[in-house]
Amino acid sequence: AQSVSQHNHHVILSEAASLELGCNYSYGGTVNLFWYVQYPGQHLQLLLKYFSGDPLVKGIKGFEAEFIKSKFSFNLRKPSVQWSDTAEYFCAALTGGFKTIFGAGTRLFVKA
Amino acid sequence: DGGITQSPKYLFRKEGQNVTLSCEQNLNHDAMYWYRQDPGQGLRLIYYSQIVNDFQKGDIAEGYSVSREKKESFPLTVTSAQKNPTAFYLCASSIMGGNYRPLSGANVLTFGAGSRLTVL
Numbered sequence: 001a002q003s004v005s006q007h008n009h010h011v012i013l014s015e016a017a018s019l020e021l022g023c024n025y026s027y028g029g030t031v032n033l034f035w036y037v038q039y040p041g042q043h044l045q046l047l048l049k050y051f052s053g054d055p056l057v058k059g060i061k062g063f064e065a066e067f068i069k070s071k072f073s074f075n076l077r078k079p080s081v082q083w084s085d086t087a088e089y090f091c092a093a094l095t096g097g098f099k100t101i102f103g104a105g106t107r108l109f110v111k112a
Numbered sequence: 113d114g115g116i117t118q119s120p121k122y123l124f125r126k127e128g129q130n131v132t133l134s135c136e137q138n139l140n141h142d143a144m145y146w147y148r149q150d151p152g153q154g155l156r157l158i159y160y161s162q163i164v165n166d167f168q169k170g171d172i173a174e175g176y177s178v179s180r181e182k183k184e185s186f187p188l189t190v191t192s193a194q195k196n197p198t199a200f201y202l203c204a205s206s207i208m209g210g211n212y213r214p215l216s217g218a219n220v221l222t223f224g225a226g227s228r229l230t231v232l
Contacts, residue, residue: 009152032219044202044223090154094219098143098162098206099170102155 002027004093006103013081014111021076021106023091032094033074035065036102039087047089050074061085083112114139116224118203123229125190125197133188133227135203142208144186145221148172149200158201161186162208190229201227 007022025031035047048059055067065076074091091103116137125131137144143162147155157170161180175194180186186205190197204221 004154006154034220036221043225044221046220049220092155098145098160098208098219099157100145100219100221101157102147104152104154 002093002095002101004091004101004103006089006091006106008106009104011106011108012111013108015083016080017110019076019078019081019085019108021089021091021108023074023076023103024072025074025091025093025095025101026072027093027095029095033065033067034092034094034100035059035063035074035076036090036092037087038090044090047076081108081110083110086110116203116205116222118201118224118227120227121225123227125229125231127231128192130189130191131197131229133190133201133203133229135186135188135224137184137186137203137205137222137224139205139222140183141205141222142183143206144180145204145206146170146176146178146186146188147202147204149202149226155202158188197229198231199229201229 003026005024033050036044037047038044048057050057050067058064063078067074086109088105088107090105092100094100119134145160146158149155156172158176159178161167167178167180177189203224206221
């Protein structure tokens with residue numbers, strides 16, 4: 001079955017630390033990949049997406065993600081986190097049709 | 113402003129009762145979805161609909177039912193057959209871009225604020 005795995009369920013960082021959240025998907029064909037973010041008290045929203053082309057994609061608020069096809073990975077990165085990045089982050093994959101599959105989520109807490 | 117409205121925000125239900133969650137969108141999106149969010153499990157797809165009067169089961173459809181009589185509305189009924197209904201329910205919509213079409217915004221989900229259902 002198609003699935004999305006996120007490596008860490010909880011991450012605690014200090015401000016200015018670098019962030020990398022792991023995401024792997026299980027599907028051998030063409031895939032669309034996403035990172036969504038849910039800030040406290042806000043709607044789940046798109047952070048960035050990969051459909052095709054340059055495997056390094058940039059999103060809002062300085063986030064970026066790299067699609068590595070050989071590793072079935074789509075890790076999220078940010079060079080220097082801020083307190084306002086505290087949120088829950090979801091990796092997701094669309095492998096066909098209209099079924100977007102989500103990972104379990106990673107709760108990030110950034111200490112001021 | 114365009115968006116998705118879910119109601120109610122909080123709902124309490126006694127065991128054995130059916131309950132209907134409302135989802136309305138004014139984005140003119142063709143596709144609509146219902147997800148269930150449980151701690152540590154991410155979002156799981158319950159039902160989705162690509163066009164009016166048509167919908168498909170997702171991964172956890174048992175104990176749920178939906179209808180799509182209007183493009184802008186996609187209500188979800190949690191029936192008494194759902195064994196563990198206490199959860200956070202999210203409605204979403206998207207432009208119907210088809211498989212892998214690189215249209216801006218296609219297949220990107222727009223979410224509502226959610227409805228939290230608690231069974232007493």
